[in-house]
Structures are given as C-alpha cells and as structure tokens.
Amino acid sequence: MTPGGKETLQTRERLLKVAARLFATEGYRGTTIADICRHARANIAAVNYHFTSKEQLYREAWRYAFQQSIQRHHPDGEIPETAPVEERLRGRIRALICRVTDRNNLEFQIVQKELAQPTGLLREVQREALAPLRKNMEALIREILGPEVSEEEIHFCQMSVMAQCLGPMAGRHGRSSRHSCQPFWSRNRKALAAYVEHVVAFSLGGLKEIRRLHESKR
Amino acid sequence: MTPGGKETLQTRERLLKVAARLFATEGYRGTTIADICRHARANIAAVNYHFTSKEQLYREAWRYAFQQSIQRHHPDGEIPETAPVEERLRGRIRALICRVTDRNNLEFQIVQKELAQPTGLLREVQREALAPLRKNMEALIREILGPEVSEEEIHFCQMSVMAQCLGPMAGRHGRSSRHSCQPFWSRNRKALAAYVEHVVAFSLGGLKEIRRLHESKR
Amino acid sequence: MTPGGKETLQTRERLLKVAARLFATEGYRGTTIADICRHARANIAAVNYHFTSKEQLYREAWRYAFQQSIQRHHPDGEIPETAPVEERLRGRIRALICRVTDRNNLEFQIVQKELAQPTGLLREVQREALAPLRKNMEALIREILGPEVSEEEIHFCQMSVMAQCLGPMAGRHGRSSRHSCQPFWSRNRKALAAYVEHVVAFSLGGLKEIRRLHESKR
Amino acid sequence: MTPGGKETLQTRERLLKVAARLFATEGYRGTTIADICRHARANIAAVNYHFTSKEQLYREAWRYAFQQSIQRHHPDGEIPETAPVEERLRGRIRALICRVTDRNNLEFQIVQKELAQPTGLLREVQREALAPLRKNMEALIREILGPEVSEEEIHFCQMSVMAQCLGPMAGRHGRSSRHSCQPFWSRNRKALAAYVEHVVAFSLGGLKEIRRLHESKR
DNA sequence: AATGAATGAGCCTTCATTCAT
DNA sequence: GATGAATGAAGGCTCATTCAT
Numbered sequence: 044m045t046p047g048g049k050e051t052l053q054t055r056e057r058l059l060k061v062a063a064r065l066f067a068t069e070g071y072r073g074t075t076i077a078d079i080c081r082h083a084r085a086n087i088a089a090v091n092y093h094f095t096s097k098e099q100l101y102r103e104a105w106r107y108a109f110q111q112s113i114q115r116h117h118p119d120g121e122i123p124e125t126a127p128v129e130e131r132l133r134g135r136i137r138a139l140i141c142r143v144t145d146r147n148n149l150e151f152q153i154v155q156k157e158l159a160q161p162t163g164l165l166r167e168v169q170r171e172a173l174a175p176l177r178k179n180m181e182a183l184i185r186e187i188l189g190p191e192v193s194e195e196e197i198h199f200c201q202m203s204v205m206a207q208c209l210g211p212m213a214g215r216h217g218r219s220s221r222h223s224c225q226p227f228w229s230r231n232r233k234a235l236a237a238y239v240e241h242v243v244a245f246s247l248g249g250l251k252e253i254r255r256l257h258e259s260k261r
Numbered sequence: 262m263t264p265g266g267k268e269t270l271q272t273r274e275r276l277l278k279v280a281a282r283l284f285a286t287e288g289y290r291g292t293t294i295a296d297i298c299r300h301a302r303a304n305i306a307a308v309n310y311h312f313t314s315k316e317q318l319y320r321e322a323w324r325y326a327f328q329q330s331i332q333r334h335h336p337d338g339e340i341p342e343t344a345p346v347e348e349r350l351r352g353r354i355r356a357l358i359c360r361v362t363d364r365n366n367l368e369f370q371i372v373q374k375e376l377a378q379p380t381g382l383l384r385e386v387q388r389e390a391l392a393p394l395r396k397n398m399e400a401l402i403r404e405i406l407g408p409e410v411s412e413e414e415i416h417f418c419q420m421s422v423m424a425q426c427l428g429p430m431a432g433r434h435g436r437s438s439r440h441s442c443q444p445f446w447s448r449n450r451k452a453l454a455a456y457v458e459h460v461v462a463f464s465l466g467g468l469k470e471i472r473r474l475h476e477s478k479r
Numbered sequence: 480m481t482p483g484g485k486e487t488l489q490t491r492e493r494l495l496k497v498a499a500r501l502f503a504t505e506g507y508r509g510t511t512i513a514d515i516c517r518h519a520r521a522n523i524a525a526v527n528y529h530f531t532s533k534e535q536l537y538r539e540a541w542r543y544a545f546q547q548s549i550q551r552h553h554p555d556g557e558i559p560e561t562a563p564v565e566e567r568l569r570g571r572i573r574a575l576i577c578r579v580t581d582r583n584n585l586e587f588q589i590v591q592k593e594l595a596q597p598t599g600l601l602r603e604v605q606r607e608a609l610a611p612l613r614k615n616m617e618a619l620i621r622e623i624l625g626p627e628v629s630e631e632e633i634h635f636c637q638m639s640v641m642a643q644c645l646g647p648m649a650g651r652h653g654r655s656s657r658h659s660c661q662p663f664w665s666r667n668r669k670a671l672a673a674y675v676e677h678v679v680a681f682s683l684g685g686l687k688e689i690r691r692l693h694e695s696k697r
Numbered sequence: 698m699t700p701g702g703k704e705t706l707q708t709r710e711r712l713l714k715v716a717a718r719l720f721a722t723e724g725y726r727g728t729t730i731a732d733i734c735r736h737a738r739a740n741i742a743a744v745n746y747h748f749t750s751k752e753q754l755y756r757e758a759w760r761y762a763f764q765q766s767i768q769r770h771h772p773d774g775e776i777p778e779t780a781p782v783e784e785r786l787r788g789r790i791r792a793l794i795c796r797v798t799d800r801n802n803l804e805f806q807i808v809q810k811e812l813a814q815p816t817g818l819l820r821e822v823q824r825e826a827l828a829p830l831r832k833n834m835e836a837l838i839r840e841i842l843g844p845e846v847s848e849e850e851i852h853f854c855q856m857s858v859m860a861q862c863l864g865p866m867a868g869r870h871g872r873s874s875r876h877s878c879q880p881f882w883s884r885n886r887k888a889l890a891a892y893v894e895h896v897v898a899f900s901l902g903g904l905k906e907i908r909r910l911h912e913s914k915r
Numbered sequence: 916a917a918t919g920a921a922t923g924a925g926c927c928t929t930c931a932t933t934c935a936t
Numbered sequence: 937g938a939t940g941a942a943t944g945a946a947g948g949c950t951c952a953t954t955c956a957t
Contacts, residue, residue: 506726506813506814508724508726508727509726509814591813592813592814594813594867595724595809595810595812595813595814595867596724596727596810596813596814631888631891632895635891635892635895635896635899636895636899638861638864638865638892639861639864639895639896639899641864642860642861642863642864643856643857643860643861645860645864645867646856646857646859646860646863647856649812649813649863670849673849673853674853674856677850677853677854677857677907678853678857680903680906680907680910681853681854681857681903681904681906681907682903683906684902684903684904684905684906684907684909685898685899685900685902685903685906686899686902687902687906688898688899688901688902688903688905689895689898689899689902691902692898
C-alpha cells in the first residue's frame with residue numbers, strides 16, 4: 044500500500060513491538076497469537092508467516108526488547124572508566140535499577156517471567172544479557188575487595204548487589220494489577236533515586252565488612 | 262464409598278498434595294486439571310467436585326504448602342527472643358534462605374511464580390505469608406538501626422536483606438530444567454551455609470554503614 | 480440419556496462406524512475430524528476424548544472394519560477342509576473377491592488407500608490381515624504344485640492369484656465417483672460370479688503350466 | 698528477468714519436474730505448493746502464476762511424467778509386429794512390469810495413488826494412458842484365444858494379465874517407507890526378470906485353460 | 916514476467932467445566 | 937459421595953490463493 048515496501052517492514056516490526064509488550068505483561072503462555080495479531084492489526088496467520096512459530100517470535104521479541112533496552116540505557120551509567128571504583132559501582136547500580144524499574148523497558152519483565160517459569164526458549168538470555176552483567180559486576184567487586192578474596196566470596200557479593208537491584212522487579216504486575224498496590228518506585232522519581240543511593244551505601248558497607256572479615260581472618 | 266467420608270478426605274488431601282507440587286514446578290497455567298487428577302489417582306471431575314474450580318484449588322493448594330512450610334521451618338531459626346539482635350537476624354536469614362532453597366518446600370516456588378506472573382488469585386499470599394515476614398524483618402532492623410532512622414530507610418534495608426534471601430529463588434526450574442545449570446546451593450550444604458554467613462555479614466556491614474551515614478548526617 | 484450407559488457405547492461405536500466409512504472413501508488425509516463428528520452426531524472433541532488422536536482413531540477404525548469383515552465373510556468360502564484342493568482354492572478366491580468388491584466391506588478400501596499412500600499407521604494391517612491371507616494361499620498353491628517347486632515360484636504364483644483377486648479394487652471411488660464409469664462387478668451378481676469362475680479357471684491353468692514347466696525342466 | 702522468456706520456461710519445467718516427483722511419492726494432498734516451490738527454487742506464487750492452481754499443476758505434472766515414460770519405454774517391448782503372438786505378449790508384459798517397477802518412472806506411481814484416491818482430476822489418465830494399454834492387451838489376447846471367445850471373457854483375461862503386471866505397484870512407498878520391507882523386484886534385476894517370465898508362463902497357461910474350457914463347452 | 920507479503924478458511928488438539936447418573 | 941462421558945471455546949498452526957507491486 045505505502046510505497047517502498049515500508050508496509051512490509053512495519054507489519055513485522057509492529058508484531059515484534061506488540062509481542063514484546065504482551066509477553067512482558069502476560070508471559071509466554073498467557074499471550075495468544077490472536078492477541079498479538081489483533082493488537083498489531085495483522086492477520087492471524089501473520090505471526091507464522093513472519094516468524095514460523097510462536098516460540099520463534101518469543102525469542103525474537105525478547106531480542107528486540109533487549110536491543111532497545113541497551114540502546115536506551117548505558118549499562119555503566121555513563122560514568123567514565125577513569126572514575127573511582129565506588130563511582131563506577133554507583134553508576135552500574137543506578138543504571139541497572141533504572142532498567143529494571145522502567146515501565147517502558149520490557150526486557151527485564153520478560154526475563155523475570157522467564158526465570159520464574161522457564162520455557163527453555165531463552166537460553167540466549169543468560170548468555171547475552173545476564174552473564175555480561177554479572178561478569179562486569181564481579182570485576183568491580185574484585186577491584187574493591189582486592190585480589191586475595193576468594194572467587195566464591197566475590198560471587199556471593201555479586202549476588203548480594205544484583206539481588207538488591209533486581210528486587211524491585213518482583214511484584215511487577217500485568218493485566219491483573221488491579222489487585223496490587225503500586226510499588227514504591229512508581230510513586231515518584233525521588234523515591235527511586237533514594238533507593239539507588241540506599242543500595243549503593245548498603246552495598247559499600249557490606250563490601251567493607253566482607254573485606255574487614257577477610258583481613259582479620261588472615 | 263467407604264463410610265465416614267474418610268475416602269473423601271483422602272482424595273481431597275491427595276489432590277492438594279499433587280496440586281501444590283505441580284503448581285510449584287509448572288505454574289498455574291502449565292498445570293492442567295487432568296494432570297493433577299491423574300497423579301492423584303482421582304477422577305477427572307474430582308477437582309471441580311472438591312474445590313469448585315481450578316482457581317479455588319490453586320488458592321487452597323498454596324495455603325496447604327504454606328502451612329506445611331511453617332510447620333517444618335521455624336521462621337525465627339530457633340533463636341530465643343533473648344539472644345542478641347545480631348543472632349536473631351542471623352537466625353531469621355538462615356531460616357528464610359533454607360525455606361527458599363529447600364526443594365521440598367513448595368511454598369516459595371509457588372510464590373515466586375505468583376510474583377512473576379500474578380494470577381490475582383493469591384492476594385492472601387501477600388497478607389498471610391510475605392507481610393509478616395517483612396514486618397518481622399523490619400522490627401529487627403529497627404532494633405539495629407535505632408529509633409531515629411526514617412521508616413523509608415528501614416523499609417529499604419528490609420528490601421536489601423530480603424532480596425538477598427530470595428535471590429537464590431530465581432533460576433529454580435520445573436520440567437524444563439534440562440537446560441539449566443544447577444544452582445550453587447544444590448551442590449552441597451556447605452555452600453549453602455557459606456552463603457548464609459555471607460548474607461549475614463554483608464547485611465550487618467550494610468546496616469552499619471547506613472547507621473553511620475545517618476549519624477554523620479545529623 | 481438412555482439408561483445403562485448405552486449412550487456412551489453408542490457414541491464410541493458411532494464414531495468408529497463413521498470413521499471407517501469416511502476413511503475408506505476419502506482416505507486418511509481426506510477425512511477431517513469435524514466430518515466424522517458431524518456424521519456421527521458427536522461433539523468435535525469426542526474423537527480426541529475417545530481415541531486420543533486422529534491417528535489412533537484411524538488404527539481402531541481399520542481394526543473395526545477388519546473384524547466386521549471377517550465376521551461377515553468366511554475366508555475359506557465355507558469349503559470344508561476335506562474337499563479337493565481345487566475346490567478349496569475356488570472357495571478362497573470367491574471369498575476374497577467378494578470381500579474386495581463388497582461395497583459394505585470397508586476393510587479393503589482402507590487397505591488399498593493405505594497401500595497406495597502409506598501413513599505408516601497401519602503396520603498391523605500387514606501382520607494381521609494380509610500376511611495370513613498370503614500364507615494360506617501359498618499353502619494351497621504348494622499343495623497343488625507339489626513339494627519340489629521352489630519357494631520363489633510359489634511366492635510368484637501366490638502373487639498372480641492374489642493380484643487377480645485384488646485387481647477389481649482399483650478404480651473404486653469415493654466422493655468423486657461422478658467422473659467414473661461403474662465397474663463391471665457392480666452391475667450385477669452374475670458378472671461377479673462369472674469373474675470368480677474366470678479367475679479360478681485362469682489360475683488353475685496358470686498353475687498347471689508352471690508345474691508342467693517345472694517337470695519338463697527336471 | 699532474462700530476455701526471451703527463457704527463464705520462464707526453465708522455471709516452468711523445474712516446477713513440473715519437482716511436482717511430478719513429489720506427487721508421485723507423497724500424493725496430491727501430501728504435497729504442498731510451498732514444498733514444490735522450495736524444491737524447484739521458485740517463488741511461492743510461481744505455481745499459481747504458471748499453472749493457475751494446484752489442480753492444474755497436478756494434471757500437467759502427470760502428463761509430463763506420462764510423456765517422459767513413453768519416451769523411455771517402448772510399450773511393445775521392442776518386439777516386432779511380425780513375431781509370434783506369444784513373443785509379443787511377453788514383450789508387452791515385460792515392458793509394462795518394467796515401467797511399473799522403475800523407480801524413476803513417476804507415471805505409474807501417480808496413477809496408483811490416483812486409482813486408490815481419485816481426486817477426479819486425472820480423468821484423462823484413463824483415456825490416454827490406461828485405455829490404450831488395455832485395448833492393446835485385449836487385441837493380443839483375442840488373437841491367442843481366437844475370435845469365438847466372448848468379449849467378456851477377453852476382458853476378464855486382460856484383467857488377469859494386467860493385474861499381475863500392476864501387482865508389484867502395491868506397497869510402493871514414499872516418505873514413510875522406513876516402515877516397509879523392500880519389495881522383491883528392487884533386490885536385483887534377476888528377480889525382476891524371473892517374475893516377468895513367471896507372469897508370461899502363468900498367463901499363457903491361464904489363457905490355454907480358458908480356450909480349452911471354451912472349446913469343450915461348444 | 917515475477918515476486919513476496921498477506922490473507923482467511925480450516926485442521927488437530929487441549930482443557931476447564933458440566934451433566935446424568 | 938463420586939464418576940466418566942460429553943461439551944464448547946479457544947489455541948497454534950498449515951496452506952492454497954490473492955494482491956500490490
């Protein structure tokens with residue numbers, strides 16, 4: 044209809060957009076192909092035409108959300124590499140919490156549902172999205188704790204920090220949100236900023252304690 | 262069939278047991294009434310007969326798992342009320358992590374799926390299971406931080422501690438676990454105990470830092 | 480509705496009956512579950528309830544037709560075992576041709592479609608229906624030719640006789656029969672009886688020739 | 698694309714070739730337009746563009762296979778018209794059995810599926826391919842039996858001979874052949890030649906018997 | 916002449932629920 | 937009190953065909 048094959052691209056893209064949103068709010072099983080096509084104003088067979096199967100669409104929709112997410116948010120919080128390590132940790136934590144709590148960022152909403160109810164379809168999630176995040180966080184922590192702390196301890200510290208960042212993800216709701224109270228971070232930006240500062244302080248305190256214990260043990 | 266309604270009770274209980282297990286591993290949507298009845302050696306109509314609907318069975322199954330969980334695990338970690346507050350915090354943390362990582366404890370597996378994919382059917386979860394946990398944790402934290410720290414800060418600290426306890430929940434898998442690497446805490450008890458000690462130390466360090474900041478601010 | 484669970488049995492049986500008829504005329508792929516259920520006045524889900532899948536229904540429908548067929552036609556043409564071998568051969572040939580050309584005998588119509596377009600679902604057809612037929616025919620032929628004729632020759636003779644019996648099967652039509660001229664054996668019984676006598680005579684002549692050649696070769 | 702419509706012709710021919718092969722192995726319903734176009738490296742719309750519909754392609758594909766078949770095999774087995782009638786019968790029988798069992802000869806594979814499962818699309822098959830075959834066979838038989846034998850008897854004899862030739866067609870498989878044992882004639886050429894000789898001998902013996910009966914009746 | 920996106924009808928199957936014993 | 941047959945709505949997917957270039 045429109046010139047230049049634009050229409051074609053648009054249908055595929057519309058499907059991806061809608062699919063990412065619905066998968067994020069309703070989960071894989073809770074989303075039907077019919078829903079997706081209706082919202083994307085596309086034919087019921089469009090999904091199978093463009094993506095072969097619902098499973099494939101799921102994978103590509105997550106990838107789409109993932110790439111949109113890293114386009115919007117710099118994972119280092121735009122802190123230069125030369126800044127002190129505490130500053131860089133703050134940048135990482137802020138960036139991650141922002142990505143996690145951003146209503147328009149579908150990536151982590153899909154990830155969360157995938158973690159809770161693995162479909163086995165997003166193995167690449169681990170590889171491409173979460174593993175680098177963890178690797179990077181562990182590098183920062185190793186820098187703070189010094190080279191003599193065991194890898195297990197570093198791994199545990201990374202878990203502690205990441206858990207605090209991902210924590211606000213829980214209780215995020217889809218359609219059925221009528222039953223739930225709004226989470227704190229959706230009230231205003233100030234509350235979110237306060238939580239970020241809390242996590243930074245709490246984590247630095249925790250790391251300090253771990254290092255102290257390690258040194259006293261020696 | 263047998264007199265005294267005994268048979269009924271047995272069937273009912275079998276259904277609850279099986280349902281809790283399946284809901285925990287496969288989620289609400291991933292579990293079919295037929296599955297439940299087959300595993301419980303019950304008639305296909307038994308669920309609707311005993312529980313009116315799948316939704317109602319879901320609610321009662323979670324409650325069943327919840328009550329079994331608190332029967333097995335003392336939420337205070339069997340630390341007497343008179344022990345120092347740090348000891349009581351350690352007891353709480355250990356108890357919670359144990360409940361969360363216990364493969365036979367279905368309660369939190371259901372909770373996790375409910376948090377990620379709210380069906381809106383477990384509003385009571387919040388009220389009966391999680392809220393008391395949080396309340397109690399906040400009380401301990403308030404005791405540690407002193408009465409002058411703001412409620413918001415106490416709430417944030419509770420989130421930090423709880424997030425670390427619930428963190429290991431993520432990545433727990435049901436049927437599709439063939440795709441996943443085993444989590445650290447399933448390797449052996451020692452690793453789990455080490456993580457518990459880490460969370461205690463990290464959290465105490467974090468709380469210390471928060472208190473220090475608060476006092477210096479004054 | 481009707482007393483005694485009769486209705487239940489009837490639905491299953493109705494499905495089998497209708498399925499056998501439709502599979503016989505339209506083939507496996509040409510028959511839809513919806514068709515079957517409509518003709519059997521059953522719900523669209525009835526097939527999957529009673530038979531799990533279309534494939535399973537196909538197998539059971541053939542078995543149903545097979546058992547009805549052997550109930551109606553005695554495979555030996557009701558010739559006593561003590562009769563001369565030529566008489567017994569005539570009985571066999573007549574019985575087989577009757578079964579093959581009987582419009583109400585669905586068994587061979589299904590078999591024919593299965594031979595032409597194997598679904599791989601009726602492997603038991605070979606074992607249960609055709610193999611015994613061939614075995615029996617070979618026994619008669621061996622009796623006629625004498626023990627010194629090679630197994631290969633006996634097998635070839637069996638093929639010659641069987642092919643003549645099954646030949647009228649070809650050109651049997653389903654829905655699209657408006658395009659085809661009626662086969663000779665549907666015109667009247669006399670034509671069919673004449674064909675039977677022809678096959679008997681032709682085959683006995685053939686066998687005589689084979690034996691003659693064998694003896695002259697010696 | 699290329700000038701002169703050459704490209705078109707090539708695409709058209711590729712479609713015909715592929716279609717004949719797929720229709721022969723999978724049958725009309727078992728073959729999809731998408732399959733054909735994929736194997737022929739043609740656009741999904743190519744079939745409808747070149748042949749208007751799948752039905753039309755089916756007809757033309759059979760005709761294509763038919764013409765290729767008669768180009769490769771001389772229907773008289775290359776026996777001169779002047780040879781004795783028995784020799785000419787042998788030539789015919791051998792030629793027909795060769796065509797039927799030749800794996801590369803798609804014509805009869807399509808015919809067989811059409812006979813078992815008439816789509817009503819190949820009415821011309823009867824007229825153009827089978828009828829001449831039968832006519833010719835009947836002429837030979839009439840020559841052997843003499844002019845006084847009834848037309849019905851001649852027709853029956855033709856059926857007997859043809860059935861033996863077409864018999865090996867049954868059990869020929871497409872994709873699902875993994876379930877089937879290999880037919881005798883694919884083992885080696887000697888087995889096939891032996892079967893040809895058997896059919897010739899058996900048929901001559903049968904015809905002799907028929908003539909004898911006819912003469913004795915007189 | 917040829918293409919690739921798009922369509923709509925239809926197919927097999929699943930599943931929570933109901934109904935008549 | 938308990939059962940098993942039956943239902944209808946819906947889900948994912950296939951496929952021949954059409955449409956706009």
